[in-house]
Amino acid sequence: MPTLVLRNPITPDEAPKAEAAGAEAKSQPEAPKAEAPTGWKVRRVAPPDQTFIDPPLRKTRDQRDQKAAAEIQPPIDGTHGGGGGGGGNGGSGSFHKRFGPENATEKLAAGQRVVRRNLSLVMVLTVATNMLVLAIPIYLFQISDRVLTSRSLDTLIMLTIVIAGAVVLQSILDAIRRMMLMRTAVEIAAKLGAPILSAAAHASLNSNGREYQTLGDLQQIRSFLTGGTLLAFLDVPFAPLFITAIFLVHPNLGMIVVATALVLFVIAMVNQKITAKPFASASQSQSLANLHLDSMSRNSQVINALAMIPELVSIWGRDTAASLQAQVRAQDRNVMSATVSRGVRLLTQVGMLGWGAYLAILGEITGGMVIAASIIAGRALAPIEGAIEGWNGFLLSRNAYGRISALLRGATARHEKLLLPDPRGRLDVERLLYVPGGTKQVILNGISFHLDPGDTLAVIGNSGAGKTTLGKMLVGSIIPTSGNVRLDLMDLRNWEPRQLGLNIGYLPQDVQLFPGTIKENIARMQGDADDADVYRAAVLADVHDMIASLPQGYETVVSVDGSPLSGGQKQRVGLARAFFGSPKLLVLDEPNSNLDAAGDKALMRAIGQAKEQGITVVVITQKTSLLPAVEKIMMLADGNIALFGYRNDVMQRLSELKNRLPGASGPTPPAKGDTP
Known part of the structure; x- marks a missing residue:
C-alpha cells in the first residue's frame, strides 16, 4: 500500500515551537483558543443557525486571517497527523460536529416544514372563514322568517350590522390566508431555489442537462400555492359542516346534498383516472421540446450557417405538437368532468328549491329555510367542483414535487472540507x-x-x-x-x-461564455472582482491588446453564443478566464x-x-x-x-x-x- 506523506507548512525555525505547542496540547486536551502557529490554517466559523458563505474572490492568506473571529482546533494528541479523518493537520473530536454535511435532503425537509407550518395557520383561518360563510344564509333566514313577519326595524338594523361585520371579517381573513400562501410560495422559492440549481448543476455532469428544468417545477409549485385550486382543496373538508347544517333544516334536503356530493366524488375519481396519463405524456413531450429549444438558442450561428432551421423547427414542432395533443386530450376530459359536475350541482340547487318548496307547502319548513338551505348547499358543493376543475394543476404540482424531491434526495451530501493551505x-x-x-x-x-x-x-x-x-x-x-x-x-x-x-484554471474544448461583459466572463461572473485581477489575467493570457481593440473594451457585452466575438476571440477570453485568480x-x-x-x-x-x-x-x-x-x-x-x-x-x-x-x-x- 503506498504511503501518503503529508507535509506541514511550518518552517524549520518554528518546528521546536510547534512541538512544544503539541506537548502542551497533549497535557491539556481542552486548551483555550490561542494564536495560530505560523502556517496553520485559520478557519472562520459561522453560528450554527447561519449559513457561512466564503468571499467569492481569492484573497491572500494574510487577508483571510485578519477577518472576524477565528478558531483553532488543536490536535487530539499533540502530534501532527493524529486523529482518524482529521487530515494531515491533525484531527479533533469536534471537527465533524463543527463541519456537518451540506445535505440537499435537509434543505428539502426545511422546505416541507415551512409548508406544513404555514398551511397549519392557513387551515386555522380557513376554519374561521368557512364558519363566517354561514352568515349570509342565516341573515336571509332571519329576514324571511323573523323581520318580515315582525316588521321590527331594530331587529333588521342589528342583524344587518352583525352580518355586515361577519362578512367584512370573513373577507379580511380570506385575504390574510391568500397572502400567507403567497409568502409561503416565496419562502419555498428562496429556500429551495439555490439547492435545486446546485443539485441540477452536479447531476447534469452525467446527463443531458434536463435537471435544470426542475427550476420550472419549482415555479409550478409556486403557482399552485398562490392559485385558487389549493384554496378549493382546503375548503373541501368543510363540506360535511355545511351538509350537517342542511340536515338541521330538514333530513330530506340533507340527503339530496349527500347524494350529490357522492356523485361529485365519483366524477373526481374518474377524472383523475382518465387525465393522469395524458397530462404526464404532455409534460414529457414539453420537456423534450424545451431541450431542443435550448439547444437551438445556444447554437444559433451553426443553425443559420448550415441551413438547419427547417429541420430543427420540425423536431421542435413534433415534440410540441405531441405535447399539445396530449394536453388537448387531457383538457377535453377534464372539461367534460367539470361540466358534468357543474350541471349536477346546478340541478341539485334546483332540486333543493323544488323539494324545499314542497316541504314548505306541507308546513314542515319555512320559506326562509328553503332559501338558506339552497345557499348552504351551493357553498358545500362549490369546493368539490373547484377541486375537480383544478385537478390538472394538482397533478402537475404533485409530479413537479416528485421530480424536485428525487433530485434533492439523490444529491450527494457534501461535507464541508478542511481548508488547506x-x-x-x-x-x-x-x-x-x-x-x-x-x-x-x-x-x-x-x-x-x-x-x-x-x-x-x-x-x-x-x-x-x-x-x-x-x-x-x-x-x-x-x-x-x-x-x-x-x-x-x-x-x-x-x-x-x-x-x-x-x-484551478480550465479551458474546455468547446468554450462557452456567459451572457455579460468580457470583464465579468474573465472574472468568472464574480460581481466584486478586482479590476487589477481581471487585467492581470488578461495580460497573462496575452489577450489584453485584443480586448483593448474592441469598441467597448472590457465592457463589451457578449451573448449566449459569444457574439460579437469570433471563435478565436472567445477562446482567448476563455483562456484569460482560466488564468483568473492565479491558479x-x-x-x-x-x-x-x-x-x-x-x-x-x-x-x-x-x-x-x-x-x-x-x-x-x-x-x-x-x-x-x-x-x-x-x-x-x-x-x-x-x-x-x-x-x-x-x-x-x-x-x-x-x-x-x-x-x-x-x-x-x-x-x-x-x-x-x-x-x-
Missing part, C-alpha cells in the same frame, strides 16, 4: 481508470504520471484516445471509476470545492483549435508566462505548433500511455517509430514490448 501545483495521477456508467468501454486504462509545480505537459494522441476525458478528470469534472487525481498529494475529492476551483493548475483542452498564427504565438507566450509564475500546465492538443512551449509530452493511445517523457526524448522516439513505418501519416504508438 493553497496548493503549490504538484499533480499526481494514480492508476486512473474510467468506464462510463452503463457501458463496458474503457476510456482510460490505469493511467499514472507525476508533475512537479511549474511543469508543462502536452497530451497528444489520435481522436478518441481519451485526452479530453483525462483533462476533465484533472479538474474534477468527471469522477474516475477507480484511481486518484491528487493536487499537492490530496485527492481532488477531498479539497474544499470552492478553494479547489479558485486554484496553480492550468488545464487547456485544444486551446488553439480556433486560433490563427498570431493567436498561436500569443498562446505560447501565455504558457511561458504561466511557467514563470510556477503554474503547472497541461495542454491537450493535436497540433505540433504548441509542443515547443512545453517541457514534457505524453501520448495516449486507446486510453493507455504510449509515450511519456521530456519533449526531445519523446519527439526522438516518435521520429524513430515513424522511420520504422514510412507509410505512417502521423505519430504512431510503439509496438508491443517497446518502452518509452
Whole structure:
C-alpha cells in the first residue's frame, strides 16, 4: 500500500515551537483558543443557525486571517497527523460536529416544514372563514322568517350590522390566508431555489442537462400555492359542516346534498383516472421540446450557417405538437368532468328549491329555510367542483414535487472540507481508470504520471484516445471509476470545492461564455472582482491588446453564443478566464483549435508566462505548433500511455517509430514490448 506523506507548512525555525505547542496540547486536551502557529490554517466559523458563505474572490492568506473571529482546533494528541479523518493537520473530536454535511435532503425537509407550518395557520383561518360563510344564509333566514313577519326595524338594523361585520371579517381573513400562501410560495422559492440549481448543476455532469428544468417545477409549485385550486382543496373538508347544517333544516334536503356530493366524488375519481396519463405524456413531450429549444438558442450561428432551421423547427414542432395533443386530450376530459359536475350541482340547487318548496307547502319548513338551505348547499358543493376543475394543476404540482424531491434526495451530501493551505501545483495521477456508467468501454486504462509545480505537459494522441476525458478528470469534472487525481498529494475529492476551483484554471474544448461583459466572463461572473485581477489575467493570457481593440473594451457585452466575438476571440477570453485568480493548475483542452498564427504565438507566450509564475500546465492538443512551449509530452493511445517523457526524448522516439513505418501519416504508438 503506498504511503501518503503529508507535509506541514511550518518552517524549520518554528518546528521546536510547534512541538512544544503539541506537548502542551497533549497535557491539556481542552486548551483555550490561542494564536495560530505560523502556517496553520485559520478557519472562520459561522453560528450554527447561519449559513457561512466564503468571499467569492481569492484573497491572500494574510487577508483571510485578519477577518472576524477565528478558531483553532488543536490536535487530539499533540502530534501532527493524529486523529482518524482529521487530515494531515491533525484531527479533533469536534471537527465533524463543527463541519456537518451540506445535505440537499435537509434543505428539502426545511422546505416541507415551512409548508406544513404555514398551511397549519392557513387551515386555522380557513376554519374561521368557512364558519363566517354561514352568515349570509342565516341573515336571509332571519329576514324571511323573523323581520318580515315582525316588521321590527331594530331587529333588521342589528342583524344587518352583525352580518355586515361577519362578512367584512370573513373577507379580511380570506385575504390574510391568500397572502400567507403567497409568502409561503416565496419562502419555498428562496429556500429551495439555490439547492435545486446546485443539485441540477452536479447531476447534469452525467446527463443531458434536463435537471435544470426542475427550476420550472419549482415555479409550478409556486403557482399552485398562490392559485385558487389549493384554496378549493382546503375548503373541501368543510363540506360535511355545511351538509350537517342542511340536515338541521330538514333530513330530506340533507340527503339530496349527500347524494350529490357522492356523485361529485365519483366524477373526481374518474377524472383523475382518465387525465393522469395524458397530462404526464404532455409534460414529457414539453420537456423534450424545451431541450431542443435550448439547444437551438445556444447554437444559433451553426443553425443559420448550415441551413438547419427547417429541420430543427420540425423536431421542435413534433415534440410540441405531441405535447399539445396530449394536453388537448387531457383538457377535453377534464372539461367534460367539470361540466358534468357543474350541471349536477346546478340541478341539485334546483332540486333543493323544488323539494324545499314542497316541504314548505306541507308546513314542515319555512320559506326562509328553503332559501338558506339552497345557499348552504351551493357553498358545500362549490369546493368539490373547484377541486375537480383544478385537478390538472394538482397533478402537475404533485409530479413537479416528485421530480424536485428525487433530485434533492439523490444529491450527494457534501461535507464541508478542511481548508488547506493553497496548493503549490504538484499533480499526481494514480492508476486512473474510467468506464462510463452503463457501458463496458474503457476510456482510460490505469493511467499514472507525476508533475512537479511549474511543469508543462502536452497530451497528444489520435481522436478518441481519451485526452479530453483525462483533462476533465484533472479538474474534477468527471469522477474516475477507480484511481486518484491528487493536487499537492490530496485527492481532488477531498479539497474544499470552492478553494479547489479558485486554484484551478480550465479551458474546455468547446468554450462557452456567459451572457455579460468580457470583464465579468474573465472574472468568472464574480460581481466584486478586482479590476487589477481581471487585467492581470488578461495580460497573462496575452489577450489584453485584443480586448483593448474592441469598441467597448472590457465592457463589451457578449451573448449566449459569444457574439460579437469570433471563435478565436472567445477562446482567448476563455483562456484569460482560466488564468483568473492565479491558479496553480492550468488545464487547456485544444486551446488553439480556433486560433490563427498570431493567436498561436500569443498562446505560447501565455504558457511561458504561466511557467514563470510556477503554474503547472497541461495542454491537450493535436497540433505540433504548441509542443515547443512545453517541457514534457505524453501520448495516449486507446486510453493507455504510449509515450511519456521530456519533449526531445519523446519527439526522438516518435521520429524513430515513424522511420520504422514510412507509410505512417502521423505519430504512431510503439509496438508491443517497446518502452518509452
